[in-house]
Amino acid sequence: MNSMRRRFIRCGAIASLVVAMPFAWAQDQSYPNKPITLVVPYPAGGVVDVIGRIVAEKIGTSMKATVIVENRPGAGGTIGAAAVAHAKPDGYTLLLGGSATHVFAPSLYRNLSYDPIKSFAPIGQISASPLVMVVSPNVPANSVADLISYLKSNGDKANYGSNGNGTFPHLAGELFKQANKLQTIHVPYGGGPAAMTALIRGDVSTSINHIAVVQGMVKSGKVRAIATTGKERARAFPDLPTLDEAGMKGFEANTWFGLFAPQDTPKPIIEKLNSELSAALSTESVRSQLLNQGEEPRTSTPQELGRRNETEMAKWSKVIKDAKIMID
Numbered sequence: 113m114n115s116m117r118r119r120f121i122r123c124g125a126i127a128s129l130v131v132a133m134p135f136a137w138a139q140d141q142s143y144p145n146k147p148i149t150l151v152v153p154y155p156a157g158g159v160v161d162v163i164g165r166i167v168a169e170k171i172g173t174s175m176k177a178t179v180i181v182e183n184r185p186g187a188g189g190t191i192g193a194a195a196v197a198h199a200k201p202d203g204y205t206l207l208l209g210g211s212a213t214h215v216f217a218p219s220l221y222r223n224l225s226y227d228p229i230k231s232f233a234p235i236g237q238i239s240a241s242p243l244v245m246v247v248s249p250n251v252p253a254n255s256v257a258d259l260i261s262y263l264k265s266n267g268d269k270a271n272y273g274s275n276g277n278g279t280f281p282h283l284a285g286e287l288f289k290q291a292n293k294l295q296t297i298h299v300p301y302g303g304g305p306a307a308m309t310a311l312i313r314g315d316v317s318t319s320i321n322h323i324a325v326v327q328g329m330v331k332s333g334k335v336r337a338i339a340t341t342g343k344e345r346a347r348a349f350p351d352l353p354t355l356d357e358a359g360m361k362g363f364e365a366n367t368w369f370g371l372f373a374p375q376d377t378p379k380p381i382i383e384k385l386n387s388e389l390s391a392a393l394s395t396e397s398v399r400s401q402l403l404n405q406g407e408e409p410r411t412s413t414p415q416e417l418g419r420r421n422e423t424e425m426a427k428w429s430k431v432i433k434d435a436k437i438m439i440d
Contacts, residue, residue, distance in 0.1 A: 153192025
């Protein structure tokens with residue numbers, strides 16, 4: 113009797129699974145059948161917002177769907193990221209995440225309400241971009257070696273400006289400081305324009321900052337660029353050496369952005385979104401728009417984006433820990 117009952121239960125469970133599988137498959141096949149929300153965890157009008165709108169428009173057109181960009185700024189992008197982490201995993205709420213939300217945040221914030229690895233399903237990378245090392249017109253340095261020598265011999269003038277505590281320019285500056293055993297002092301400002309104003313005035317000696325922040329200042333001669341931080345030379349500054357080429361072997365600091373969904377989003381949906389994203393990034397219009405923002409278009413599989421996330425978390429958590437950086 114017990115044996116028959118067990119067989120009955122097992123058969124019932126299998127039957128339920130067989131019925132459910134076509135239903136789930138049909139749902140995935142009809143995706144999307146309502147508007148998709150792309151959360152950009154930064155204010156409207158900034159570079160990240162522009163990237164999000166470029167991607168949203170292109171994949172929305174391709175999928176014949178409405179993709180709504182929702183700006184949810186605050187706490188270095190973690191407020192918007194947390195909202196997506198806890199959203200329904202049905203493919204209708206996505207995140208434009210990146211270095212700040214998925215690499216730096218776990219080490220910077222004590223009470224982060226999401227896990228960058230466990231809370232999300234990676235979809236694909238969108239772009240990557242090196243930073244640019246710039247110096248004040250008052251600093252007599254035309255090379256990385258000149259700058260290191262200047263910073264080592266100028267005491268309280270040996271400082272660098274950033275866009276604020278915990279920003280990528282701050283952390284890239286710390287990586288440079290640690291690699292060269294410098295005693296430079298970090299001076300945080302309220303964003304890139306303020307940091308550049310301080311650099312022009314000579315309040316700080318140097319800054320490692322985003323291409324979009326420094327490009328106009330370099331072209332006008334207000335600040336001097338001496339190197340970039342990528343593995344390869346930046347398209348926006350092809351004549352500048354990388355820090356690796358300038359003698360700092362292995363130095364690399366690239367900001368990056370990618371698409372993420374809540375964990376447990378069905379795999380067919382992730383694959384469809386990855387395909388649509390890759391197709392969008394292969395078009396000349398999207399590529400040129402991203403390059404105009406100082407971003408190098410990049411594609412990846414979901415697995416490649418996940419591995420990049422994990423590798424960079426390990427690298428930058430050490431930099432943050434050694435520098436004793438914490439944001440409450």
